[in-house]
Amino acid sequence: MNDTEVVKALGALAQESRLRLFRLLVVAGREGATPGRMGEALGIAPTSISFHMKELLNAGLVSQARDGRHIIYRAQVDAMNDLLGFLTANCCGGEPCLTTPLPVQCTSC
Template sequence: MENKEVIKALAALAQPNRLQIFRALVVQGPGGMTPAVLAEQLAVPAATLSFHLKELLNADLVSQERSGRNLIYRAQFDRMNAVLGFLTQNCCQGQACLTEPAVACDC
């Protein structure tokens, strides 16, 4: 990953509503959620949710798929893992600093 991609992803997550939305999509897993379900679950107005989903899409942290009349949003687990990998690359100058290795999400 390039620095600018990581900065874009972290900037998108550096807003409370977007972080909450992204975490809800991560918890939901590969099945994803519709905006209506997200709005209800998170108590976020539809217009606000739409704005934040657009920002997460722009940062490539979520994907959008049409299913009939619905849009389904999913966390981009490969992107999330790439950001985490970038942040922990060369951790502790190559020394063992974790008692257990971090496990990437296989969702």
């Protein structure tokens, strides 16, 4: 990731509803979730979900796929891991200090 991509991703997550939506999609895993399911789970109006998902899509943090009449959103776990890797790349003054992978590395997503 470069600085511009990181700022875009952090900006997208720096809003409470978008952060909640992203976290819900991380929990949903590969199955993803429809806007209706997300709205019911989080108490967010469908029109607001569309607005927020556009921001997360633009930041590369989620993907969307059509399934019949439904849109399924999924968290882009690789993008999340790249973001966290960028933020922690120099956590010990450039020395490799993490002896284990970051706990957020999701291999089953």
